[in-house]
């Protein structure tokens with residue numbers, strides 16, 4: 478089945494008419510939490526996660542059996558400005574590493590029972606340097622959104638989207654700065670580990686991009702101007718997951734910058750997403766705050782690839798396993814309060 482989007486206008490329309498969560502399934506899940514053999518609320522956020530998950534899946538499904546992780550890779554024209562501690566060729570080299578099973582995300586996917594798909598996006602054709610032009614044309618943005626949209630497995634019951642793209646923390650900082658304001662230095666972090674001089678240069682580059690492209694449209698148009706193919710593909714995949722009622726775990730700063738573009742195009746577009754972790758990239762806490770998301774984990778990761786979200790799959794699986802597998806007070810013969 479081909480599911481590709483015909484136009485950016487179609488994507489915008491779809492985003493504004495996405496399915497909502499099933500209030501009845503949520504109510505049922507809440508009531509079920511209340512009769513399990515534990516003090517009320519004692520499983521904390523695990524209880525909320527079970528309610529949220531069941532609300533998005535609807536119906537009686539109570540276990541997570543088929544999580545999918547997709548890593549999208551893209552190259553950035555702005556890398557030529559020297560904003561990363563690593564050279565641009567690392568993007569393609571890491572794609573090969575993902576394909577051979579040698580990256581962090583391969584191990585995290587395996588131990589959490591998730592499939593891992595790797596989708597390189599025109600790696601030999603970097604986006605335009607956003608300090609001189611729009612990163613992508615309309616057609617390039619649409620292609621990348623479609624790549625994300627089409628990569629989602631409709632049989633998956635949970636989705637994590639990750640990325641690989643040297644210089645993409647610069648792009649993510651520019652998106653956050655353009656869409657949320659507050660000044661580029663609030664959003665610009667060290668990424669792969671630039672030194673103080675590198676951070677200064679990176680902040681200046683973000684400033685230049687924002688000066689050229691801010692206030693020129695909605696989240697999607699900002700994504701076209703300041704984003705990258707892998708960010709757009711992540712956005713396309715998150716939107717497709719919403720259409721399929723597949724809950725999504727958000728990863729770090731870059732994934733969240735892509736997500737921000739969706740919610741700045743259609744409010745409510747991220748209601749099916751939960752924040753997997755707090756990245757050590759400096760702007761992430763503020764970015765999560767702007768999206769009203771509370772991270773599940775804080776492990777000082779600053780990697781991307783979907784790593785923090787991939788780790789949170791285990792938390793969500795445990796939440797659903799408790800919800801479905803625990804005995805009720807009546808079943809276990811345990812005295813109720």
Ligand SMILES: Cc1cc2ncn([C@H]3O[C@H](COP(=O)(O)O)[C@@H](O)[C@H]3O)c2cc1C
Nearest residue numbers: 561563640641642643644645646668669781
């Ligand atoms: C070997 C290696 C593996 C990675 N895996 C994820 N990233 C992460 O680092 C990059 C963003 O940082 P910056 O904006 O500073 O380039 C992205 O590719 C991101 O996924 C990696 C980076 C490197 C070097």
Ligand SMILES: O=C(O)c1cccnc1
Nearest residue numbers: 729730731756779780781
């Ligand atoms: O938080 C992230 O996604 C991140 C941070 C640093 C480098 N790469 C990714």
